[in-house]
Amino acid sequence: xxxxxxxxxxxxxxxxxxxxxxxxxxxxxxxxxxxxxxxxxxxxxxxxxxxxxxxxxxxxxxxxxxxxxxxxxxxxxxxxxxxxxxxxxxxxxxxxxxxxxxxxxxxxxxxxxxxxxxxxxxxxxxxxxxxxxxxxxxxxxxxxxxxxxxxxxxxxxxxxxxxxxxxxxxxxxxxxxxxxxxxxxxxxxxxxxxxxxxxxxxxxxxxxxxxxxxxxxxxxxxxxxxxxxxxxxxxxxxxxxxxxxxxxxxxxxxxxxxxxxxxxxxxxxxxxxxxxxxxxxxxxxxxxxxxxxxxxxxxxxxxxxxxxxxxxxxxxxxxxxxxxxxxxxxxxxxxxxxxxxxxxxxxxxxxxxxxxxxxxxxxxxxxxxxxxxxxxxxxxxxxxxxxxxxxxxxxxxxxxxxxxxxxxxxxxxxxxxxxxxxxxxxxxxxxxxxxxxxxxxxxxxxxxxxxxxxxxxxxxxxxxxxxxxxxxxxxxxxxxxxxxxxxxxxxxxxxxxxxxxxxxxxxxxxxxxxxxxxxxxxxxxxxxxxxxxxxxxxxxxxxxxxxxxxxxxxxxxxxxxxxxxxxxxxxxxx
Amino acid sequence: xxxxxxxxxxxxxxxxxxxxxxxxxxxxxxxxxxxxxxxxxxxxxxxxxxxxxxxxxxxxxxxxxxxxxxxxxxxxxxxxxxxxxxxxxxxxxxxxxxxxxxxxxxxxxxxxxxxxxxxxxxxxxxxxxxxxxxxxxxxxxxxxxxxxxxxxxxxxxxxxxxxxxxxxxxxxxxxxxxxxxxxxxxxxxxxxxxxxxxxxxxxxxxxxxxxxxxxxxxxxxxxxxxxxxxxxxxxxxxxxxxxxxxxxxxxxxxxxxxxxxxxxxxxxxxxxxxxxxxxxxxxxxxxxxxxxxxxxxxxxxxxxxxxxxxxxxxxxxxxxxxxxxxxxxxxxxxxxxxxxxxxxxxxxxxxxx
Numbered sequence: 051x052x053x054x055x056x057x058x059x060x061x062x063x064x065x066x067x068x069x070x071x072x073x074x075x076x077x078x079x080x081x082x083x084x085x086x087x088x089x090x091x092x093x094x095x096x097x098x099x100x101x102x103x104x105x106x107x108x109x110x111x112x113x114x115x116x117x118x119x120x121x122x123x124x125x126x127x128x129x130x131x132x133x134x135x136x137x138x139x140x141x142x143x144x145x146x147x148x149x150x151x152x153x154x155x156x157x158x159x160x161x162x163x164x165x166x167x168x169x170x171x172x173x174x175x176x177x178x179x180x181x182x183x184x185x186x187x188x189x190x191x192x193x194x195x196x197x198x199x200x201x202x203x204x205x206x207x208x209x210x211x212x213x214x215x216x217x218x219x220x221x222x223x224x225x226x227x228x229x230x231x232x233x234x235x236x237x238x239x240x241x242x243x244x245x246x247x248x249x250x251x252x253x254x255x256x257x258x259x260x261x262x263x264x265x266x267x268x269x270x271x272x273x274x275x276x277x278x279x280x281x282x283x284x285x286x287x288x289x290x291x292x293x294x295x296x297x298x299x300x301x302x303x304x305x306x307x308x309x310x311x312x313x314x315x316x317x318x319x320x321x322x323x324x325x326x327x328x329x330x331x332x333x334x335x336x337x338x339x340x341x342x343x344x345x346x347x348x349x350x351x352x353x354x355x356x357x358x359x360x361x362x363x364x365x366x367x368x369x370x371x372x373x374x375x376x377x378x379x380x381x382x383x384x385x386x387x388x389x390x391x392x393x394x395x396x397x398x399x400x401x402x403x404x405x406x407x408x409x410x411x412x413x414x415x416x417x418x419x420x421x422x423x424x425x426x427x428x429x430x431x432x433x434x435x436x437x438x439x440x441x442x443x444x445x446x447x448x449x450x451x452x453x454x455x456x457x458x459x460x461x462x463x464x465x466x467x468x469x470x471x472x473x474x475x476x477x478x479x480x481x482x483x484x485x486x487x488x489x490x491x492x493x494x495x496x497x498x499x500x501x502x503x504x505x506x507x508x509x510x511x512x513x514x515x516x517x518x519x520x521x522x523x524x525x526x527x528x529x530x531x532x533x534x535x536x537x538x539x540x541x542x543x544x545x546x547x548x549x550x551x552x553x554x555x556x557x558x559x560x561x562x563x564x565x566x567x568x569x570x571x572x573x574x575x576x577x578x579x580x581x582x583x584x585x586x587x588x589x590x591x592x593x594x595x596x597x598x599x600x601x602x603x604x605x606x607x608x609x610x611x612x613x614x615x616x617x618x619x620x621x622x623x624x
Numbered sequence: 625x626x627x628x629x630x631x632x633x634x635x636x637x638x639x640x641x642x643x644x645x646x647x648x649x650x651x652x653x654x655x656x657x658x659x660x661x662x663x664x665x666x667x668x669x670x671x672x673x674x675x676x677x678x679x680x681x682x683x684x685x686x687x688x689x690x691x692x693x694x695x696x697x698x699x700x701x702x703x704x705x706x707x708x709x710x711x712x713x714x715x716x717x718x719x720x721x722x723x724x725x726x727x728x729x730x731x732x733x734x735x736x737x738x739x740x741x742x743x744x745x746x747x748x749x750x751x752x753x754x755x756x757x758x759x760x761x762x763x764x765x766x767x768x769x770x771x772x773x774x775x776x777x778x779x780x781x782x783x784x785x786x787x788x789x790x791x792x793x794x795x796x797x798x799x800x801x802x803x804x805x806x807x808x809x810x811x812x813x814x815x816x817x818x819x820x821x822x823x824x825x826x827x828x829x830x831x832x833x834x835x836x837x838x839x840x841x842x843x844x845x846x847x848x849x850x851x852x853x854x855x856x857x858x859x860x861x862x863x864x865x866x867x868x869x870x871x872x873x874x875x876x877x878x879x880x881x882x883x884x885x886x887x888x889x890x891x892x893x894x895x896x897x898x899x900x901x902x903x904x905x906x907x908x909x910x911x912x913x914x915x916x917x918x919x920x921x922x923x924x925x926x927x928x929x930x931x932x933x934x935x936x937x938x939x940x941x942x943x944x945x946x947x948x949x950x951x952x953x954x955x956x957x958x959x960x961x962x963x964x965x966x967x968x969x970x971x972x973x974x975x976x977x
Contacts, residue, residue: 111973167841179852196852278793278840283977290794294972297692297796299699299720300965301972383872386846408671470700487706566697570659570687570706577689581666583841584690584797588667589864589871592841 066530070437071446077430078453080479081498085472086456089464092471093302104303114308117288120277121312124205124287125270131210132266133259135363136217137252142360143218144225145251147344149357157364160371161215162555163606168599170279171385172370173208174199175377178280180388182373200282208276211366213269216262219548220507224258224514225251230340243348260323261510265503268316268458288312289461293562296463306464313459320455320506327513328442371603378596385592399590399597409578416575417605420557423496424550430497431504432546435512436534451505458502462562469495470566492567492574499563500553511545551613555606575602647734648916653682656906660684661698663691663798664712664754664890669927676922682910691717691798698726698895705897708907711753711914714798714888716805719961721893722749728896733912735920739932742952743889750891752932753915754863754924757948758802758886761865762857763848764877773857775881776807780830790844790858791835791977795968798888803859805960806886806953807831808967818966819959825970832975845872861888862947863929884953889932 094100108114142148143155161169176183177199184196199207228251236246277287288308295305347353377385379395403409434450441447457465473485485491515538523533561576568574579598582591646652662670665688677684687707689697695717698707702724710727721727722745729748736744736751743752760779762772771784779785792800811824836855839847845868847855860868865876892911899907913919917935924931924940930948931937937945 107969107973113976114973171841180850275840283837291972294794294796295969297696298965298968299696301969304969381871382843383846383849386842387850406668406671467696467700470697474701475703484704486701486704565689565693566700568687570661571685573687580690581688584663584666589843589845589867591666592843 067437070433074434074437074450074453076479078450078456080477081469081494082453082456084477084479085468086460086465088472089468090306093306096303104307108304108307113286114288114291117286117291118308118311120202120285121271121273121287121289122315123202124209124273124277125267125315127206128209128213128270128273129263129266131206132213132217133263135210136214136221136262137255137259138359139214139218139363140221140225140255141247142356142363144222145247145342145345146356147346148360151344151360154360154364157368158214159218159610160367161212162218162552162610163603164371164374164599165212165275166559167275167279168374168596169212169370170208170275172374174279175373175388175390176369177204177207178388182390197282200280200284202281202285204280204282205273205276205285205287208280209270209273211363212276213266215552216265216507219552220258220262220510220545221255223545223548224255226342227514228254228342230342233342233345243345257327257510257514260327261506264316264320264323264506267319271312271316272461292461293463296461296467302464302467305461309461309464310459316458317452317455374596375600375603378593378600380593382590382592385596399593403594403597403601412573412575412578413601413605415572416558419493419496419574420554420560423493423500423557424553426493427497427500427504427553428508428546428550431501431508432539432542434505435508436538438509439512439515451509454505455502457498462499462560463566465498466495466563466566469498486567487569489569489572492564492569495563495567496557496560499560500557504549504553507549508542508546511542515541547613551610554609558602558605647912649680649913649918651909651913651916652680653677653909653913654902654906655681655683656903657683657685658708658903658906658910659706660686661694661707661710662686662688662712663694664688667927669923672923672926676919677910677913680913682906682913684910690796692796695720699724702726705895707895708897708899708903709892709910710895711892712890714756714802714890715955715957716801716961716964717798718745718750718889718891718893719957722747723958723961726896727893730894730908730911733908733915735912735915735917735933735935738917738935740934743887743891743932745891750893751911751915752889752891753920754890754929755932755948756888756890756930757862757950758799758806758888759860759862759865759947759950760857760879760881760885761844761860761876762878763845764875766848767856767877769877772877773879775879775883776803776831777827778879779857780827780834785857786834787836787854788856789835790838790847790855791832792859793838793840793976795972795976799859799861801964801968802886802888804828804967804971805955805964809953809955809960810883812956812959818970819963820967828971829975832971832977835977837977843868845874848872848874862944863927865947866928866941866943878947878950880950881953884951886955887948887952 139158143151143158148154175181178184179196179199181199184199188194188196232250233246236250241249272289273287274289274293277285278290281287292305292308295301295308347356373390376390378399379397380391381394381399384391384394431454434454438447438451469491470486473480473491476482476484485494519537519541520533523537528537559576559579560574561580564574564576565580568577575598579595582588582594582598584591588594665673665686670686670688674684674686691713694710694713698705698710698721701707705726718727727749732744732748733751739752740755743755745751760773760776764772773779773782773785779789795801795804807827808820808824811821811827812819813821813824816822817825836853844855844858844860847853848857849872860876868874869876892915894907894911915933917933920931920933920936921939923929924936928941928944930940930944
């Protein structure tokens with residue numbers, strides 16, 4: 051079936067395909083296209099006719115244009131810097147023989163358990179105007195500019211080290227599937243270590259590198275916390291402005307335009323990358339793979355330098371986390387002034403949080419929601435990817451692929467609004483069920499926002515699958531479903547689980563989607579945390595956000611260990 | 625026997641009287657669940673309210689979120705509202721909700737007459753419960769009263785204050801919006817851009833150009849006590865003053881402008897929703913109970929707020945009373961509600977640093 055010329059004649063009319071078609075057509079139309087079209091209509095045609103005024107407003111605004119420009123400067127440069135650091139992390143932990151690489155790896159993986167404002171605050175504890183490093187430097191150079199850590203380079207620095215999560219998971223997985231026999235063969239033919247690295251090993255990483263680079267690019271375009279906290283007046287990006295406009299009644303048209311610009315840029319890049327990916331075949335050609343053996347660096351000088359580099363990175367990664375944990379034991383004043391004063395340490399924050407049983411509920415709610423959403427979106431996308439893989443050049447496959455990427459076109463706030471507006475009246479496409487105020491609507495929202503990422507990463511995993519496995523199963527008489535269930539799925543499982551863990555951790559702190567859709571009796575963690583720093587809130591709210599951050603780091607770490615730590619080890623079975 | 629009979633009779637009479645005539649905090653709930661939306665539930669206020677209400681027979685589900693988010697949610701859910709009662713917010717948002725038909729007017733509860741004049745909605749859509757003075761605050765430990773600004777325009781007109789005050793980077797918060805409308809409504813001009821004269825927009829431009837932008841995640845008081853930060857003054861809401869002074873060791877001084885200051889009036893309103901009669905009665909009973917001098921007094925003792933109810937105000941902290949005795953600025957809230965989004969959009973696009 052697969053061997054002859056299967057792609058020209060997809061067997062469209064199998065019952066499986068029909069069910070699939072109905073399910074995905076419904077999801078795309080009812081969850082995404084109808085609600086978003088409805089929202090865009092209300093936003094752009096609020097006065098009954100389409101007007102160019104919002105475009106003119108934006109074009110006239112120097113501030114908006116500069117911020118947009120900054121986002122487009124940040125995205126490509128970040129893709130390069132994260133790419134370099136990310137690849138080096140993978141080489142340090144998986145390819146070269148570095149002393150203490152197990153500990154180093156844990157340090158490099160800290161970005162998987164925290165992010166956003168907390169993470170950037172962690173960096174400010176060190177490099178900010180009253181940070182540890184700045185204070186130390188000031189002792190030596192009393193006249194130095196204490197605001198040295200501000201602007202483009204500060205943003206790039208923070209984001210470079212905080213956006214390597216995907217590299218640490220997906221690129222590392224790819225590195226582990228490099229066939230060591232090819233490395234040995236190259237060496238036997240007299241290739242140097244550098245030659246092997248650049249001509250034999252790195253090319254195998256390319257499909258994964260493409261996928262994670264797209265993600266980095268989008269992260270750069272949509273940068274939020276880092277520019278806000280360390281960008282200063284000189285380097286603000288567009289996303290904070292989009293978010294503000296999205297939250298304001300009359301400015302939603304501006305938010306939609308700006309985010310469509312970002313979204314279309316992402317899609318363009320995605321399209322180019324997909325074309326490049328389709329053209330090349332980057333698979334390892336070996337059929338009997340051998341596990342990679344860590345390479346000792348022969349040149350002693352290079353060896354020392356690489357070790358030094360590895361440990362400096364380790365310190366850069368680890369310090370912010372350590373400081374966040376330490377500061378969670380102090381109060382908002384010390385956090386705001388960044389004074390680490392051990393006499394101010396107390397367990398008060400933790401006691402305040404843990405003694406009130408009402409505070410446990412948001413944890414439970416968010417864990418259940420995030421878990422369910424991660425699971426469902428994972429399953430949906432696996433099925434979709436299987437279809438796309440088998441119908442690579444068909445219209446249906448392309449529609450499905452790009453359709454599931456639609457959520458990347460709009461900010462989460464607007465998607466949440468679109469769902470709220472669409473589902474608060476009876477709609478035939480939702481079987482006349484009103485969903486506002488139900489527990490279901492937030493789950494749908496969570497599934498939607500995680501579709502593009504899941505799609506992109508799962509597809510990369512599918513495409514790096516060795517076709518020979520499937521052919522073998524078929525030749526041995528395995529049916530379609532059997533082959534998928536017993537051969538393909540188990541091979542992909544570690545990646546799918548890793549994606550699910552990342553989705554889970556990401557959703558755990560979600561605020562943008564939750565804010566509009568959460569069930570009155572079941573606020574999520576993100577909503578609970580946001581309240582702490584709200585206008586007219588508690589002066590000690592900042593300290594409490596750190597306590598929440600630490601507790602969530604623990605949850606995320608446990609989840610990663612359960613899902614990925616163990617799954618990762620099984621990865622090499624094949 | 626006669627005595628017991630008389631006693632029973634009198635008890636019955638009192639009970640019967642209660643159910644028909646109960647007023648204020650004596651009103652009892654029937655236990656029908658009410659969904660309450662508020663932005664005024666942080667620092668444990670929502671939990672306190674649920675427990676306190678339960679003692680008097682009310683069963684509440686309280687949804688707490690930022691004022692803007694509550695507003696968005698109510699607008700989004702308008703076709704099928706979930707909330708029965710909303711409390712908190714401010715005049716700008718109340719007027720926006722009224723203009724969108726999201727609230728219904730209701731008969732004045734018995735305590736409405738005890739509320740300071742001018743705070744209740746004249747059309748009966750909401751009645752005031754808490755008032756929050758929107759202040760220009762400075763640290764009196766570092767700035768003497770003579771040196772301190774007397775009114776907002778001093779900040780940009782007097783070069784001595786340039787860089788010393790915080791200018792906002794987000795205009796979605798209630799306090800920020802009240803400061804902006806307090807400034808812009810001094811320059812109302814029907815022929816001007818968005819109803820504001822050129823002079824007004826120049827003032828707004830100067831206000832943002834000469835301030836030090838907020839450092840995200842760091843509050844005003846942390847900047848005031850930080851020797852490396854030039855910031856010594858900025859916007860503040862009255863009920864936060866005490867807590868912040870305690871936490872940061874500051875001594876807050878406030879500007880007392882001749883034109884008065886904006887007040888964020890937290891009120892309580894009824895959502896326009898098809899409830900059955902029993903539930904609608906429960907909604908009104910809850911409001912009757914919640915706004916009473918007794919309950920508002922307990923609330924203010926617990927959370928240091930300033931009740932709009934003058935009887936309850938006796939229980940308020942003297943410092944709160946002092947801060948909230950600054951005369952209210954005369955602001956056309958309907959005008960503000962109709963324009964504030966556009967004003968904020970213009971500021972965000974053109975003036976913000």
